[in-house]
Amino acid sequence: MSVARHLGIDLADYDQRIRTFIPHYEEMLDVVAGAVRLTSARQPTIVDLGIGTGALAARCLAARPRALLIGIDSDGDILAAAARRLRRSLKRLRLIHGSFARTRLPKCDVMVATLALHHIRTARAKHRFYQRCFRALRPGGVFASGDAFLADDSPVTEQFLATWRRHMARSYSTRQARAFLRSWAREDRYFSLGSEGAMLRAAGFRVEVLWRRAPFGVLLGRKEHVG
Template sequence: MTKPYSDALRSAFDNAVPSYDGLRRQLIPHFDAFYGTALDLLEESVGAGGFRCVDLGVGTGLLSEMILARFPGAQVEGVDMAPKMLDAARARLAVYGARVRLSVADYAAAPLPAPLDAVVSALSIHHLDDEAKRRLFQRIHDALRPGGVFVNADQSLGATQDVEDAYQRRWEADVRRSGIADDDFAAAKRRAALDRSATFADQIAWLEAAGFRYADIGWKRHRFTVFYARR
């Protein structure tokens, strides 16, 4: 990730902190199914016992909070490059005490602790270019214990420009129906201009090339896609 791009990304998300959580359900159509599928896939792999998990691009701690609440034995390490996002995550997750650790880092380059039972991410990895995605998938595979799982609730690019254009129209229509304020929607679209999404087929192929025993799609609606890969 080049410095100008990472600086722009960090600034965009730090500036979004005050309204970020309040807009999640408006900006993510079928919010409950999207995040709920990620949690269900995690449970199928790790069960209800204790496990060690890293949340890449933890943001304000939304997904980490869901994991910590649902799985009493979970220990989560959240990583993000946006300091103000992490400040919000610290406030949100303070109640979980020693079960959570947060650190400022660019996970595209920072080492992952190993061995891990699970790696998760939500709406973050699509900011990496294709080569960085491939390298990250390899590093995630290598950091997981045998049987460990990678669950990525993210976005995927349309297979053709026509499909991508349809994704955009459908997303905008869904968000408009939510009643979002015009300035909030405009800010979200400015952040979306920083996206570097890849097709779901390419991402499945990269996960398989990284050595995962299998990779699949657990849920998909237009560009919103929940990926699932097992070592």
């Protein structure tokens, strides 16, 4: 399913509408993009998992002007939108049309994602995916993901979701906000922050929480140098 269809919007409206859906969206993008500065590679290769319209990629390329960025997305229309946004950086850009869950992940120094990895619906599949990410990263590599991360405790999770609905209620009715979340839940799976961190650690990463504005957050994983 395309991103626009999944969200129930027109693709041309994505960059405006996503801000009405996601609280602290700009701040989350800035934190994830800032993680690219943590690699010591002089000309890093950055892989953007689910590049979308290229908002995160643009920030990553601005932060590391000598980087090569590889964007992966299964939605051809949104890849075209990313290419238009990043047209001034085409010499430093490579786009791959395919699912990041199945496409071979290129060797790289940094992996980033925002609002993408919740499409992996089972813990087993996500753990395997994190193992693939760990193998694709070079020693010293950095992984950063910004997404919705819920709580292990159900009442706290409900508080998180209420916060999310209040944000959307600035632009939509309460009924519409609830309907959006129900619709997205048919495809999306939001694990708790603790569960996500545990899966990353099990894959080999050293994990930190870079940022938290519940229910959203940014997790950082490092692949340490050997020896």
